[in-house]
Amino acid sequence: MSDYDLVIANGLAATATDTFRADIGIRDGRIVAIAEELEGGARTIDATAKLVLPGGIESHCHIAQESASGIMTSDDYYTGSVSAAFGGNTTFIPFAAQHRGQTIADVLKTYDDRAAPKSVIDYSYHLIVSDPTEAVLKEELPAAFERGITSFKVFLTYDLLKVEDEQMLDILTVAREHGALTMVHAENNALIKWMSARLMDKDYSAPKYHAVSHPRAAEVEAINRGIALAGFVDAPLLIVHVSTEGGARAIADARREGLKIYGETCPQYLFLTSEDMDRPGAEGAKFCCSPPLRDTETQDVLWRYLQTGGLQLYSSDHAPYRYDETGKLVHSKDPTFKQVANGLPGIEMRAPLLFSEGVRTGRISLNQFVSLTATNAAKMFGLHPQKGTIAVGADADLAIWDPDETRTVTAGGLHDNMDYTPFEGLEVTGWPVTMISRGRVIVEGGELLADAGQGTFLKRAPHEPA
Amino acid sequence: MSDYDLVIANGLAATATDTFRADIGIRDGRIVAIAEELEGGARTIDATAKLVLPGGIESHCHIAQESASGIMTSDDYYTGSVSAAFGGNTTFIPFAAQHRGQTIADVLKTYDDRAAPKSVIDYSYHLIVSDPTEAVLKEELPAAFERGITSFKVFLTYDLLKVEDEQMLDILTVAREHGALTMVHAENNALIKWMSARLMDKDYSAPKYHAVSHPRAAEVEAINRGIALAGFVDAPLLIVHVSTEGGARAIADARREGLKIYGETCPQYLFLTSEDMDRPGAEGAKFCCSPPLRDTETQDVLWRYLQTGGLQLYSSDHAPYRYDETGKLVHSKDPTFKQVANGLPGIEMRAPLLFSEGVRTGRISLNQFVSLTATNAAKMFGLHPQKGTIAVGADADLAIWDPDETRTVTAGGLHDNMDYTPFEGLEVTGWPVTMISRGRVIVEGGELLADAGQGTFLKRAPHEPA
Amino acid sequence: MSDYDLVIANGLAATATDTFRADIGIRDGRIVAIAEELEGGARTIDATAKLVLPGGIESHCHIAQESASGIMTSDDYYTGSVSAAFGGNTTFIPFAAQHRGQTIADVLKTYDDRAAPKSVIDYSYHLIVSDPTEAVLKEELPAAFERGITSFKVFLTYDLLKVEDEQMLDILTVAREHGALTMVHAENNALIKWMSARLMDKDYSAPKYHAVSHPRAAEVEAINRGIALAGFVDAPLLIVHVSTEGGARAIADARREGLKIYGETCPQYLFLTSEDMDRPGAEGAKFCCSPPLRDTETQDVLWRYLQTGGLQLYSSDHAPYRYDETGKLVHSKDPTFKQVANGLPGIEMRAPLLFSEGVRTGRISLNQFVSLTATNAAKMFGLHPQKGTIAVGADADLAIWDPDETRTVTAGGLHDNMDYTPFEGLEVTGWPVTMISRGRVIVEGGELLADAGQGTFLKRAPHEPA
Amino acid sequence: MSDYDLVIANGLAATATDTFRADIGIRDGRIVAIAEELEGGARTIDATAKLVLPGGIESHCHIAQESASGIMTSDDYYTGSVSAAFGGNTTFIPFAAQHRGQTIADVLKTYDDRAAPKSVIDYSYHLIVSDPTEAVLKEELPAAFERGITSFKVFLTYDLLKVEDEQMLDILTVAREHGALTMVHAENNALIKWMSARLMDKDYSAPKYHAVSHPRAAEVEAINRGIALAGFVDAPLLIVHVSTEGGARAIADARREGLKIYGETCPQYLFLTSEDMDRPGAEGAKFCCSPPLRDTETQDVLWRYLQTGGLQLYSSDHAPYRYDETGKLVHSKDPTFKQVANGLPGIEMRAPLLFSEGVRTGRISLNQFVSLTATNAAKMFGLHPQKGTIAVGADADLAIWDPDETRTVTAGGLHDNMDYTPFEGLEVTGWPVTMISRGRVIVEGGELLADAGQGTFLKRAPHEPA
Ligand SMILES: [Zn+2]
Ligand SMILES: [Zn+2]
Ligand SMILES: [Zn+2]
Ligand SMILES: [Zn+2]
Ligand SMILES: [Zn+2]
Ligand SMILES: [Zn+2]
Ligand SMILES: [Zn+2]
Ligand SMILES: [Zn+2]
Structure with missing residues (x-):
């Protein structure tokens, strides 16, 4: 097997139905391999003790x-x-x-x-x-x-x-x-x-x-x-x-x-x-x-x-x-x-x-x-299987969560253009720490690594009754 | 990536949530890789135009x-x-x-x-x-x-x-x-x-x-x-x-x-x-x-x-x-x-x-x-994620279906020890044509390839309310 | 006891709750007595084998x-x-x-x-x-x-x-x-x-x-x-x-x-x-x-x-x-x-x-x-107890039914100004044969005995939730 | 009309459907007349400002x-x-x-x-x-x-x-x-x-x-x-x-x-x-x-x-x-x-x-x-129309209520053979002050006027689905 642009290694991945420990191989913005162990990534992110979820x-x-x-x-x-x-x-x-x-x-x-x-x-x-x-x-x-x-x-x-x-x-x-x-x-x-x-x-x-x-x-x-x-x-x-x-x-x-x-x-x-x-x-x-x-x-x-x-x-x-x-x-x-x-x-x-x-x-x-944050919406709105899951062929849109990180919600800690949050002061455990969009890391270490306009308009399929 | 005992290539795979075109690599009875293309299988089954489903x-x-x-x-x-x-x-x-x-x-x-x-x-x-x-x-x-x-x-x-x-x-x-x-x-x-x-x-x-x-x-x-x-x-x-x-x-x-x-x-x-x-x-x-x-x-x-x-x-x-x-x-x-x-x-x-x-x-x-024939039962009865899905780490229990094959049900065509079937004469389209248990082909071309006793007792996990 | 303008004798009377054999004495358009036997009616209608119901x-x-x-x-x-x-x-x-x-x-x-x-x-x-x-x-x-x-x-x-x-x-x-x-x-x-x-x-x-x-x-x-x-x-x-x-x-x-x-x-x-x-x-x-x-x-x-x-x-x-x-x-x-x-x-x-x-x-x-044809409406629309029941003090509005009379419905047999009835040809048993309004016989023997305009406008009471 | 053993005069009577002001004439234990005014009672009870209800x-x-x-x-x-x-x-x-x-x-x-x-x-x-x-x-x-x-x-x-x-x-x-x-x-x-x-x-x-x-x-x-x-x-x-x-x-x-x-x-x-x-x-x-x-x-x-x-x-x-x-x-x-x-x-x-x-x-x-205390039970249990209503022909079983009398519940004030009441201390308005059974006054002025054994066994009719 050829090389990958990016490998997410050692994480616990989940879809709307499965939870499994695997490496995820990404090439050209898409997931091309999910395997027990993948080598040959141009970059490898170690997701040990992390959850790897669909964005x-x-x-x-x-x-x-x-x-x-x-x-x-x-x-x-x-x-x-x-x-x-x-x-x-x-x-x-x-x-x-x-x-x-x-x-x-x-x-x-x-x-x-x-x-x-x-x-x-x-x-x-x-x-x-x-x-x-x-x-x-x-x-x-x-x-x-x-x-x-x-x-x-x-x-x-x-x-x-x-x-x-x-x-x-x-x-x-x-x-x-x-x-x-x-x-x-x-x-x-x-x-x-x-x-x-x-x-x-x-x-x-x-x-x-x-x-x-x-x-x-x-x-x-x-x-x-x-x-x-x-x-x-x-x-x-x-x-x-x-x-x-x-x-x-x-x-x-x-x-x-x-x-x-x-x-x-x-x-x-x-x-x-x-x-x-x-x-x-x-x-x-x-x-x-x-x-x-x-x-x-x-x-x-x-x-x-x-x-x-x-x-x-x-x-x-x-x-x-x-x-x-x-x-x-x-x-x-x-x-x-x-x-x-x-x-x-x-x-x-x-x-x-x-x-x-x-x-x-x-x-x-x-x-x-996963269903409620990603998959159901993808299916409802004609984006599946491109979006909303971790599967071979899907876009490499991934959220790496630290399930144990605890934060207290403050307006200042959020990235919207608001001056308040209605959830101010709540203590929340579990945060998405690394975000990957089409194989490109866009959030990591609390920093934004994305460019304005890098997101793509999605042509969606018709709605299929589920 | 190392070799596989068996690769199921070119099929359309499905889980309870996803449907994707991928090759499935099997080693030591388990699924170890799912990828756009896998090489190095000791044996490769071509599943073109077939469905690859959890057994x-x-x-x-x-x-x-x-x-x-x-x-x-x-x-x-x-x-x-x-x-x-x-x-x-x-x-x-x-x-x-x-x-x-x-x-x-x-x-x-x-x-x-x-x-x-x-x-x-x-x-x-x-x-x-x-x-x-x-x-x-x-x-x-x-x-x-x-x-x-x-x-x-x-x-x-x-x-x-x-x-x-x-x-x-x-x-x-x-x-x-x-x-x-x-x-x-x-x-x-x-x-x-x-x-x-x-x-x-x-x-x-x-x-x-x-x-x-x-x-x-x-x-x-x-x-x-x-x-x-x-x-x-x-x-x-x-x-x-x-x-x-x-x-x-x-x-x-x-x-x-x-x-x-x-x-x-x-x-x-x-x-x-x-x-x-x-x-x-x-x-x-x-x-x-x-x-x-x-x-x-x-x-x-x-x-x-x-x-x-x-x-x-x-x-x-x-x-x-x-x-x-x-x-x-x-x-x-x-x-x-x-x-x-x-x-x-x-x-x-x-x-x-x-x-x-x-x-x-x-x-x-x-x-x-897939949910109704495999996944739900696996979850209900403490067999998931070992059974009931196609995921890295799961047992390589797979059913390759020809979605277009039409058969007429007859008692004689079935493999149980019965002398009648209540469904006699029904016409049914879609049949499992190749069956794989823990990576071993047990049914293929209408023939049984399994040995009596090769099935294994499964120690099941407790029931988790879903 | 004094005399009555009209006595309905020997009928089987019914209200929304009771059925009883009694004579009904009417004076000045109202029911003034209900008794086992009443004498002294200026006129007496024999209702033997008939039902006496609220109009x-x-x-x-x-x-x-x-x-x-x-x-x-x-x-x-x-x-x-x-x-x-x-x-x-x-x-x-x-x-x-x-x-x-x-x-x-x-x-x-x-x-x-x-x-x-x-x-x-x-x-x-x-x-x-x-x-x-x-x-x-x-x-x-x-x-x-x-x-x-x-x-x-x-x-x-x-x-x-x-x-x-x-x-x-x-x-x-x-x-x-x-x-x-x-x-x-x-x-x-x-x-x-x-x-x-x-x-x-x-x-x-x-x-x-x-x-x-x-x-x-x-x-x-x-x-x-x-x-x-x-x-x-x-x-x-x-x-x-x-x-x-x-x-x-x-x-x-x-x-x-x-x-x-x-x-x-x-x-x-x-x-x-x-x-x-x-x-x-x-x-x-x-x-x-x-x-x-x-x-x-x-x-x-x-x-x-x-x-x-x-x-x-x-x-x-x-x-x-x-x-x-x-x-x-x-x-x-x-x-x-x-x-x-x-x-x-x-x-x-x-x-x-x-x-x-x-x-x-x-x-x-x-x-x-009786409830469905008279009493419930009387209560719903502020006419009770004046109308809708057989009770002392109520208006003497009565329908004397022959429960055994069978008729076949025809448009010609009805008294509205219509040229058809949607119920044409139905066979119906039980008919109101004598009608009394405020003590005055208005229908009897298939004849109308009332004058145009003898009906009175009713000032109704407020609706009381039941 | 002949005389009555008892007349209940001037009360406001009620059945399960009607409320009316009338005199009630009783003879031989049964109600024989209900009228605006009845004379000729051997005894007359004045029920002015009282309710006359079925027992x-x-x-x-x-x-x-x-x-x-x-x-x-x-x-x-x-x-x-x-x-x-x-x-x-x-x-x-x-x-x-x-x-x-x-x-x-x-x-x-x-x-x-x-x-x-x-x-x-x-x-x-x-x-x-x-x-x-x-x-x-x-x-x-x-x-x-x-x-x-x-x-x-x-x-x-x-x-x-x-x-x-x-x-x-x-x-x-x-x-x-x-x-x-x-x-x-x-x-x-x-x-x-x-x-x-x-x-x-x-x-x-x-x-x-x-x-x-x-x-x-x-x-x-x-x-x-x-x-x-x-x-x-x-x-x-x-x-x-x-x-x-x-x-x-x-x-x-x-x-x-x-x-x-x-x-x-x-x-x-x-x-x-x-x-x-x-x-x-x-x-x-x-x-x-x-x-x-x-x-x-x-x-x-x-x-x-x-x-x-x-x-x-x-x-x-x-x-x-x-x-x-x-x-x-x-x-x-x-x-x-x-x-x-x-x-x-x-x-x-x-x-x-x-x-x-x-x-x-x-x-x-x-x-x-009236329905809940008397009529519904009478109908359910085959006692109607003999019991449970005020109608000509029914047994003269009547309760004369003072709707305005207020009492505080005490065990001592009750007539059962108990040493407590679970309703002790409740204040209740409206009491039955005179009770009449088959035309005979059995409670009046707080006194019992009945003899042990004067009650009669009632042969009940079959249940009729209502
Ligand atoms: Zn909105
Ligand atoms: Zn909205
Ligand atoms: Zn069974
Ligand atoms: Zn069973
Ligand atoms: Zn309308
Ligand atoms: Zn209308
Ligand atoms: Zn009991
Ligand atoms: Zn009980």
Whole structure:
């Protein structure tokens, strides 16, 4: 056998199903050999006592994206991808958001310009479709699918984004016909607006009332509706950021009936609660996201759905707005809950939190960790087998974890462009210490070794129902 | 890299999660390298256009076992293992059945004598415990676990086998303490006896009334009870041969609540129905098994539970009784349903049927096929990572499948010691054409190349809840 | 004891809970005595071998009402009330339908003019609210409630009628504050429009495609949404004309959780199926109603929910459109399913069908029959104890049934202004032979003895959650 | 109209469906007239500002009964019936308990001797069948049914009482054939014994561990099993004293599927919790009953099932054992939980507690109160229409309640033969102040006016599925 550009030696490797001690041989950016012992590496990294895992795939994050109300996220494709890489990821799929009136081609052009020169890891986009005109449905979306952008998100809430049920049926049908996957932010817009107005009327306006204004019923209703519509046209549908027991159960029930329904949850719903919003002054704003944080009982339930496959994805929903006048406080230093930009940062902490609280506590196996951080997303979004696993022929996207390293989370220790982290002060054990993207070491010894723009756009395959 | 004893070249390999084109290098009975290209094999098998899969693990079969009423199965460890091998399996786990009064040591001695000289593939046993005396619970079972026999089955039905609820609690507790897995044949004995007596009273005695005498309610009740007992002591429990929607749902519901409950179903419940028992004369006896065959609606439901993970195992429950005076007709040429030995043969057809009707129809993916035929059983029964996957360090137990070969099932074409197959006449596409056990080719070109007794007893690890 | 205007002697009387043999003494239009034997009646009707039941309350019917597209029902308050009376009813509550732009006062004025001079039985209205402006919500509806019109219906479907979710929340809240009951026609408008357009595109336009265009999913989705909204503001909600298992289950589940949700079904969903629409030419139009007819399996399910209290009301949804150019064929002699006015007549057959197929078959008790035809509606709609029962102090509204009289249903034998009945040819046993309204005999010997306009408007009490 | 022996004038009467102001005329022990105004009563009771309700039917109580271990209840048919009468009841149905080896005829003879000379109110028995021999099933039970004893209870727990599943099937079948109703104490015997032994082993023996030894799982399992067996033979089954959400849900689910399953709960599960057992020393013994007390969350759930008809009966399960050496302390002054006689007294407080906490709080209507205290039991147990309602022809069994009278519960204020009440100190509003049995005043002004033995044995009709 010929030589390798790089050999990862002596580590304990894991896929979504297997855990094995092996050397991994890399050539031309791909894994070409997995063996008991490999020699002939131009470089060899000794991974003794380390875990060698597929690089994480962060499939839900907001990067260099203006919100519907015009606020730009604090992270661009450079800081966002760097933070992702330090958090164990080698691929991410931010959103390319259509604002009403825009063509899809324009949207993609905009995001190509933002991503290509900057990203240090491979990337794709999910489109956000807010204006499903006939041109969009018949020509522009199919063209995007053709380009390998085979998933897109719609919203059932937010006045500037939401699609109506009939549009949703059209969208789902187009997606089904082209093998694309529809993702949905499922909250009932009316319930939220109605409740928000009531709260504001009574001067319950502090950030913490954000949680009250987005009741569980709003999520459960919209998830049920989304399932009904997708089930009717037999199209796959991914419910993102599930935060309620009722929502998770509806998804699992639909799956049991044979529908192609998927669900995602996020670290904030596993590790934070609405009590975190009960901070003095405006500080609750740091914890405002939609759907909002819930309670510890719900955390337990969501863990169970992750464990038993009722929910398939675990993503950060990284939506970075600084706690300053560019972000959370853009409208006021003392904002009402309606003025706070929704979203929490978390791209770098997603995998470490799951490792520490999931694998080390025995809640999930190491293989389930791989599934939840990499493989399931790769399969869901048409990246497998190129991404999301350790197999011959796959891209050499690897995360070498030290399972025993303990760190205390601080905003300063993270690499995003944020001034706070909602996970401040947590103690976490297990960290990705060396990151390899297409065979190239991009993080090592706490240093970034990658160049802006070295990440590659990924043309993704159609969604295959699993 | 050094040489290999055997290289499987150019095949499309699959694990429970990945599918990749690679060469597989084998040395000393184990997989030592997986690479784009491997040279230096003492022998190389060209698997172009073939699938290279983990050898199947048949985890529910009755071999060289006397029934409680004394009838010996037609297959011994030679014919049974040969048939298993021709059906794509490299490991099987028959039962070592305690009859009341026997010590566990005696039982194991008996089965060691039956298995060791004869099996052509690796094997272990599940114990059957019918007499859970204090000695059995406190000393004999723990000793068996220590020997690596870390699972055992109990019955909630059959007068000569059944354990009472209080015994069940003791058994489950002992199992939990030692990391062993309890399996249960869950049917309500009273319902069956009561109904059987009523049927016999009215001369509804033909074999086909077997189905009526084992109503769905009997299974559902016993599954619910088993779950209640196991849940109470927080012990893992595997419900074997689930044949009802109510049963499957109870299992999936329990899992959703976080209980360590598992479920298995079998080919007969996916591919046959109770109408198959409606044959003239005694021929219905060929289709008598417990629980009995149900209907096509239930088949669809069981498929869905397999697809979505509500059921985790797919086993043959091979229980071979010939259609002659040594088996089905032992008591009479015109037996009543109570005189018919219960059980169907199927060890050789299990995997091919699932491939043909599952993978080729798109009902399940190739990776799910690997999970259901090999990986899940390996994990459930403490054989992983030695068995059940293709990974560096694993035993070189491989099945090379021709995905396009079509055969018509006939009893004569199978290698068990049976005179009929319930699947006679089915057309099946996809067959395991070359079988490799610990790096040694045991089936090739339709010929057996293995020696009786070359299979090895497997010391299994404790059960780990998944 | 003093004399009576009328004594009903020797009958077997029944209420929602009791069945008893007694004489009933009536004075000044009310029941003043119930006793083993009463003398001194100015008139005595001998009810030997007859049942004496509370007069039925028909709480869902469309009388003298223009549809949103402008077609007037064939029945006015004279023919409608006469037909109701011959069908065993002494009270009905048609709809007073707001068209967008109308004030509620104008609506009520219109219907007062239509009803007061004509109705032969007592009546009230449910409003239909299609334009919930602030004036309507804050002033006009409360004024109507004050007048004793304490229930109203909204639609989640039909472009000219539907209310949006946020309006629905406002409406439910106003209703809750005033003790009014919201009723809802729950079908998802988008699903229906989307499917209808698809069907028309492909020229599946015959009347029978009406059933396909209103899928079960549309009803189940809207019922779930209605429950979510009502549950959120803790307001009572009555789902009318439930036609699906999924809908009935959602209602029963909500009730089990303590929500004030109620459900109604109708004779067409118990006695007809979508196969009745499969008639040649335009005849399927005679069976077009919304939601559409379903299947026999659903019939069984709906019976069970009526039996066990999961559904509480049984109404005709009498919506009479003749099979001619004034009704079903108004747009064309060969109409598409979109051109057919939706609705079936049934006000006269409602109770007899339930008696014949419910009481006589043993599916329900005579007391359940009374509940479903009279008492439950009286309680739900604020008419109890004045109406809906046989008790001292109640209005003397009575139906004397001959439980053994068998008739064959023909359009000609009914008293509405229709030219067909969907129940043509059914044989029915048990008929109301004498009808008494406020102590006055209005039907006897097959003759109408009432005067147009003798019916009285009923000021209803607020809804009390049951 | 002729005169009356007694007239109850000016009260507000209520049945299970109606509430009306009327005078009630009684002659020869029966209600013969209900009218706006009645004159000519030999005696007239003015019930102004009072409620006139059907006398309560206490259908689950243990009177003059030896437990399986031989302890006699403290109440005999005199004290028991007097206490029942003071608590608003005019009928009770204690148990006639078969001990193994006894014939049913002997059992009935024993209880006739105990009841006939003593009871001040009408009575029947439910048999307890602990020894279902063929003679019992084929001859003795049918003979008892013929005598009008059309219901009987079996136990799935207690070694000396329990029936096996196969016996249960025989029993249910016999009951179905004769129109009798089977009642079942549903707890899994094995779970209780197994857990009790574990607790005793570890010296967790104080009375409060009784609750731990009877886990919820034991009840839920046995209820599921009971439903499975009854559903299989399509026989009616009443689950007594339901104390768990899982049990109540299983019953309601079975009903929804059309099975003839009924459920009962008791005041102790609505008004007490297992924390009441946490008293110092032996005092926890006062609160030991089976199934044990649960928690406040379960109380809320059971209320909901009562409100929505998922549970149909509300009985005291009065099982009076004094807190002395004749009862709770018979085996020891410091008994273990296994030595404590199980059971709580409550026959006198059943109805007042439900009135105070149910009707006055608005949880249930007055009509539901009548259903739960009288009508439902009358219908379930073949006593309707003679008992359980206010209707012409019914027995004049009436309870006149003062809805505003407030009392504080004390053991001394009750009329049973107990030395404690578990409801000591509760403040309750609404009391039955005058009791009338077959037209005879038996309680008035706090005095008993009845003679021992004036109560009559009631021959009951077969059970009719409702
Ligand atoms: Zn979102
Ligand atoms: Zn997001
Ligand atoms: Zn079995
Ligand atoms: Zn078996
Ligand atoms: Zn409608
Ligand atoms: Zn209508
Ligand atoms: Zn009991
Ligand atoms: Zn009892």
